[in-house]
Amino acid sequence: MLPFLLKRILQGFFILFGVSFLSFLVIKLSPGSILDQLKLNPSISPETLQKLAQAYGLNENPVVQFFKWFKNALCFDFGYSLQYHAPVRELIEERLPNTLALSVSSALLAWLLAFPLGILAAVKRGSLFDRFILLFSYTFMSLPNFFLAFLLMVFAVKTGLLPVGGTHSPNYTSLPPWGQFLDYLKHMAIPLIVLTLGGVAGLVRLVRSSAIEVLESPLMVYLEAKGAPFGVKLKHLLRNMLNPFITLLGFEIANLVSGAGLVEIIFGWPGIGMLLFEAVLSKDLFLVMGALYIGTLMLIVGNLIADLLLALNDPRIRDRELGG
Secondary structure, eight states: OHHHHHHHHHHHHHHHHHHHHHHHHHHHHSSOOHHHHHHTOTTSOHHHHHHHHHHTTTTSOHHHHHHHHHHHHTTTOOOEETTTTEEHHHHHHHHHHHHHHHHHHHHHHHHHHHHHHHHHHHHTTTSHHHHHHHHHHHHHHHSOHHHHHHHHHHHHHHHOSSOOSSSSOTTGGGSOHHHHHHHHHHHHHHHHHHHHHHHHHHHHHHHHHHHHHHHTSHHHHHHHHTTOOHHHHHHHHHHHHOHHHHHHHHHHHHHHHHTTHHHHHHHTOOSHHHHHHHHHHHTOHHHHHHHHHHHHHHHHHHHHHHHHHHHHHOHHHHHHHHOO
């Protein structure tokens, strides 16, 4: 187990370094910088701009500048945001809970709904229920998230049933704790519905296809012929169809930070996606790099967790990867 973990951690380090380095060079080679934005402010003198460039190493060689930043980033020190006048780490820590609240909730709902619906559709394939599940899947897979977001936004504005934009109402501070929690949920409801519908639509089709493949396997045909109890058949069904979804789970973990970005921007949800969008527009180098670093780290952690779960679920993978 230890050699396996060390190997994956080493691979993850090189991936983190490579992605960060390429992202840094792309941003540095693109025209303009945040100093160009500050030059438009008449209250900031050229001497102040020069001092800022020297203080944050913005005039240094890009490669030297990257290595200095990456060394600090390994300790989660991402530098200082000139746009927000605050450390990047503090900005990420402030926005990250909102992003995780939205993405984790939508991912949990999507998986909890897709698995029973997909398996039931596979067991009853060809039935009216199966056709309905396929229609639902193809409809919401074909409908872009941003378009569904706009439709629900118009619906919410016209009906006034749910608030749109932000995370809380103007009277949030005067509400009791349970009232604040409900107010937060109301503001999260529409972006949560958008992400959940999109997640269920894609996942339920994969679950159905995988379940049908396992149900038609010789093992399941044998269990059916022997009259095995439902619990036994369900156990073997889940065990034999889990591998691709464990791999998919790794990508789900990676998407917890970046997957809700577009929906956050549309609804003005103050999360990492909204923060990254504003940082890109203002060419805030260290803020962009900090957000990309966290996203890449989540991808590496997600893949590591998926590899470990695959090894635990499948003895063949465990024997090959862990030497057990």
